[in-house]
Amino acid sequence: MSNGPLYLEMIKTGEIDERINKLFNILQDCVLCPRKCHINRIKGEKGYCQAGRELMVSSYGPHFGEEEPLVGSPSLVVSYLGRVKPAGGSGTIFLTHCSLRCNYCQNYTISHLGEGKTVSPEKFARIMLELQNTGCHNINLVTPTHYTPQLVKSLKIAGKMGLNLPIVYNCGGYEEVNTIKLLDGLIDIYMPDIKYSSQDSAQKYSDAPDYFERCKEAVKEMHRQVEDLKTNDKGIAFQGLLIRHLVLPDNLAGSFEALKFIANEISINSYVNIMDQYRPMFRASQYREINRIPSRQEIGSVMELAKNLGLTRFRRDYFS
Numbered sequence: 001m002s003n004g005p006l007y008l009e010m011i012k013t014g015e016i017d018e019r020i021n022k023l024f025n026i027l028q029d030c031v032l033c034p035r036k037c038h039i040n041r042i043k044g045e046k047g048y049c050q051a052g053r054e055l056m057v058s059s060y061g062p063h064f065g066e067e068e069p070l071v072g073s074p075s076l077v078v079s080y081l082g083r084v085k086p087a088g089g090s091g092t093i094f095l096t097h098c099s100l101r102c103n104y105c106q107n108y109t110i111s112h113l114g115e116g117k118t119v120s121p122e123k124f125a126r127i128m129l130e131l132q133n134t135g136c137h138n139i140n141l142v143t144p145t146h147y148t149p150q151l152v153k154s155l156k157i158a159g160k161m162g163l164n165l166p167i168v169y170n171c172g173g174y175e176e177v178n179t180i181k182l183l184d185g186l187i188d189i190y191m192p193d194i195k196y197s198s199q200d201s202a203q204k205y206s207d208a209p210d211y212f213e214r215c216k217e218a219v220k221e222m223h224r225q226v227e228d229l230k231t232n233d234k235g236i237a238f239q240g241l242l243i244r245h246l247v248l249p250d251n252l253a254g255s256f257e258a259l260k261f262i263a264n265e266i267s268i269n270s271y272v273n274i275m276d277q278y279r280p281m282f283r284a285s286q287y288r289e290i291n292r293i294p295s296r297q298e299i300g301s302v303m304e305l306a307k308n309l310g311l312t313r314f315r316r317d318y319f320s
Contacts, residue, residue, distance in 0.1 A: 005166050006239070007186045011159040019182055020156065023149035027053070032179050033099040033145050034214045049099045050114060051146040055154070056096035058116040060127055062089035062136050067273055069229060069237035070168065070189075072137055091131030091165065092140040095147055100172050101207040104284040111143065112282070121150055125158035132165050137236050138189065140168040148179055152186060166238050174208050175218035189229070190222035191242045197254030197261070205252075205290065216261060219243070229271040229313070241266070246275045247294045247302050255302045263309040272314040274302055
């Protein structure tokens with residue numbers, strides 16, 4: 001059983017202040033992600049991801065379409081206005097901008113077009129507390145990498161105000177390992193994508209030829225920090241690593257090598273969600289090979305790969 005979120009101890013000891021200072025220092029010569037733009041975001045300069053000094057949030061609320069260990073079984077409650085609403089779910093906060101340029105991104109208005117509003121760390125802390133009061137099981141930070149300094153500062157404020165939910169770091173997998181190391185003891189659940197093992201696909205569809213190398217470094221560090229996914233007696237995750245792998249048409253993601261890495265270098269007990277939700281969106285129509293959904297046979301073959309590699313906790317979740 002969990003003794004509570006990891007960050008509470010760091011707030012108690014004051015160690016979180018050192019992390020905040022180190023992270024904000026990085027913003028002066030930004031190398032938070034593998035792009036290493038070396039721009040001064042404290043002065044408002046913007047690099048590849050287009051994020052500036054301030055946090056930007058697109059939307060937030062309870063999410064019931066995430067993996068079962070994050071969502072649980074929704075229950076109905078009556079709000080103070082007499083309305084019946086679901087309780088539970090993952091307290092999801094969609095952050096604006098992204099360090100990847102995925103040509104098939106389903107959230108391209110947020111990641112590419114910058115849809116969202118600026119919020120202060122104090123406001124962000126109140127958002128997290130609002131989600132906790134709604135009955136969410138965790139705080140799910142979607143695409144957080146480029147805002148890690150501001151998020152850790154917000155986490156300190158929220159923790160002092162009574163936040164006690166696990167923090168989910170829901171990222172695209174294109175991470176700078178040194179940034180992940182600065183989050184040790186602050187993040188309870190890491191949820192990275194492993195999008196590609198193919199360098200060509202990573203370059204062509206996400207402008208990140210070094211994606212797999214950077215992803216492997218980061219996921220190894222994530223697993224070192226939190227180990228395999230752990231759940232309480234109700235099946236709700238409170239700590240650990242949860243990996244997502246999106247199946248692309250024609251095996252363009254390089255699924256075998258991605259799953260082989262998990263089985264051989266992370267853990268055969270890794271919780272892996274083999275996702276069948278790919279749909280040709282945004283600029284996907286410009287690429288004939290990805291301008292279709294994967295077939296049932298293609299999805300099934302990846303599932304069979306996972307089984308043959310000895311992975312014990314893989315699954316396919318439906319998001320349609």
